[in-house]
Amino acid sequence: MNTWPAIARFLALRRNTSLLLGALVLALTGERLWLGFAPKYLESLGAGILVIGLFDALQTLLGALYAYPGGWLTDRYGQRRSLLFFNALSLAGYILVLLWQHWLALVFGAFLFLAWSALSLPATFTVVATSLEAGRHTMGVGVQSMVRRVPMMLGPLMGGWLVNHFGWAQGVRWALLGCILLGLLTAAFQWFMVETRGSSAETKTAPAAARPATFVEVVKSFSPALRELLVSDILIRFCERIPYAFVILWAMNHVSLNAQQFSYLVAIEMITAMLCYVPVAHLADKYGRRPFVLLTFVFFTLFPVTLLWANSFFWLAAAFVVRGLKEFGEPARKALIIAQATPELRARTFGAYYLIRDCVVTSGSFLGAWLWSVSPSANFIGAAMCGALGTLWFRGFGFRRPQNH
Numbered sequence: 001m002n003t004w005p006a007i008a009r010f011l012a013l014r015r016n017t018s019l020l021l022g023a024l025v026l027a028l029t030g031e032r033l034w035l036g037f038a039p040k041y042l043e044s045l046g047a048g049i050l051v052i053g054l055f056d057a058l059q060t061l062l063g064a065l066y067a068y069p070g071g072w073l074t075d076r077y078g079q080r081r082s083l084l085f086f087n088a089l090s091l092a093g094y095i096l097v098l099l100w101q102h103w104l105a106l107v108f109g110a111f112l113f114l115a116w117s118a119l120s121l122p123a124t125f126t127v128v129a130t131s132l133e134a135g136r137h138t139m140g141v142g143v144q145s146m147v148r149r150v151p152m153m154l155g156p157l158m159g160g161w162l163v164n165h166f167g168w169a170q171g172v173r174w175a176l177l178g179c180i181l182l183g184l185l186t187a188a189f190q191w192f193m194v195e196t197r198g199s200s201a202e203t204k205t206a207p208a209a210a211r212p213a214t215f216v217e218v219v220k221s222f223s224p225a226l227r228e229l230l231v232s233d234i235l236i237r238f239c240e241r242i243p244y245a246f247v248i249l250w251a252m253n254h255v256s257l258n259a260q261q262f263s264y265l266v267a268i269e270m271i272t273a274m275l276c277y278v279p280v281a282h283l284a285d286k287y288g289r290r291p292f293v294l295l296t297f298v299f300f301t302l303f304p305v306t307l308l309w310a311n312s313f314f315w316l317a318a319a320f321v322v323r324g325l326k327e328f329g330e331p332a333r334k335a336l337i338i339a340q341a342t343p344e345l346r347a348r349t350f351g352a353y354y355l356i357r358d359c360v361v362t363s364g365s366f367l368g369a370w371l372w373s374v375s376p377s378a379n380f381i382g383a384a385m386c387g388a389l390g391t392l393w394f395r396g397f398g399f400r401r402p403q404n405h
Contacts, residue, residue: 020124021147023083023189027090027116028148030182032155034175036266037163037259038106039245040252044168047103053369056245057362058110064358066118068215071351074123082119083190089115091183098176101169116186121354122347125338138289141338142281142331146274149327153270160263171259218345218352226340228397229293229333230353234360235390236300240326241364242383243304246372250307251316254376261313265320272324281331289332290399296329297394301387304380 034041039052047055066086073082093112097105124144158178163171222230243250251257251265284292299322306319341349364386371379 019189019192020079020083020120021144023186024120024124024144024148025151026182026186026189027087027120027151029151029155029158030094030179030186031113031117032152033159033162033179033182034172036156037159037168037172037175037248037262039248040259041168041172042103042106043249045101045103049369049373051103051107052245052249053365053372055106055110056241056368057365058107059114060241060358060365061362062110062114063118064355064362066115067121067354067358068348068351070119071122071347071349073119074126074347075345079123079126080190083116083123084187086116086119087183087187087190089113090117091180091187094176094180094183098173098180101173122350125334125350126347138281138284138331138335139278141334142277145327145331145334146277149270149274149277153267153274156263156266160259160261163259215348215352215355218348219356221342221345221349222353223340225398226337226353229336229340229394230357232297232390232394232398233333234357235386235393236297237357237361238364238367239300239304239383239387239390241361242368242371242386243307243379244368245365246368246376246379247307249372250310250376255311255313255316257313257316265313265316268317269320269324272321273327276325276328277331280328284329284332284335289329289336292329292332293336293398294329294391294394296326296333297387297391299323299326299328301384301391304383304387307380308377 038055042052042055070082070086073085090113093109093114096109096112099105125141159171159175162174165171166174248262251262252259257265280292303319303323303326306315306322310316310319337350337353338346367382368379371382
């Protein structure tokens with residue numbers, strides 16, 4: 001009789017966290033129905049390599065630019081109203097891409113349909129930080145990350161089926177219709193959230209005058225440990241971003257996979273990641289987070305290396321297992337950010353961290369496009385070099401200070 005309440009307590013499933021998880025599943029399933037196929041869809045609409053690189057750069061840049069306003073809105077207006085507003089922006093973007101089938105629609109629409117995902121990150125971190133004690137933050141983030149991977153797996157499978165059966169133009173159109181429907185259901189989940197103003201007593205202990213209000217002051221509040229993590233994270237994200245938009249082109253153009261087969265690779269990646277989250281989160285909370293963050297940086301570095309020899313579905317599947325393992329220590333990395341953030345500035349700290357990181361890493365998309373124009377091998381080797389630098393930086397500087405839960 002008491003099993004389910006015990007599980008809910010263990011996973012920190014309160015009213016708002018449960019509704020937020022439901023909203024995440026619906027919104028991300030809609031997004032992943034088609035967004036992973038966007039580079040190939042752009043190519044089918046006549047876009048060149050530079051346009052594909054631009055679209056990939058926009059995903060990173062807009063995610064960064066929306067992150068801090070997302071944190072500010074969450075701190076000021078609460079999760080419910082902020083999430084509803086950004087969901088409305090996303091729906092407008094999907095409608096634009098649905099009605100105007102041109103590569104320019106994806107470029108302009110990105111300013112709208114990427115809005116909700118960017119806002120949800122600071123909001124999700126804030127929910128974890130205020131729902132759990134410090135020693136369980138990694139588990140809280142791990143559960144959220146695991147739930148996020150469900151739509152990341154299901155969306156491409158369904159989207160790949162639509163593209164295979166209806167072709168690129170009509171298949172993506174059906175995927176966008178499904179995305180809009182799921183976006184409306186997401187709004188229903190958000191509507192029933194209870195508005196909160198930062199439930200924790202921590203917020204009350206800090207007088208308003210003592211809270212930095214500007215972006216610069218929030219950045220100045222970063223601890224030395226958070227700054228060291230940020231530098232290594234930037235290098236690692238260059239490793240991820242340089243080949244990101246071109247992995248699907250490698251799989252479909254060089255290995256001759258179809259959309260359905262590529263969706264199987266994504267499913268392999270997501271299953272691998274999901275199997276890691278809870279056990280690794282438990283171990284990281286118990287024994288310390290930094291070794292697990294270091295391991296995840298190693299897997300980031302290995303993925304582009306494995307692509308160099310991935311000339312068949314089997315070897316691509318092995319590469320995507322490595323890609324899934326790069327999530328090995330991601331909850332631990334996010335928990336490190338939570339641990340280093342000033343309590344009353346959490347959402348803005350998360351937003352500022354991601355704004356700085358992703359604004360810098362945006363150039364990685366253009367660098368990736370240039371390296372790809374040289375050769376796929378140049379792209380993959382350049383990415384691996386950035387990953388190695390980030391891993392060495394974190395090992396050299398990230399372990400100098402006492403571990404902090």
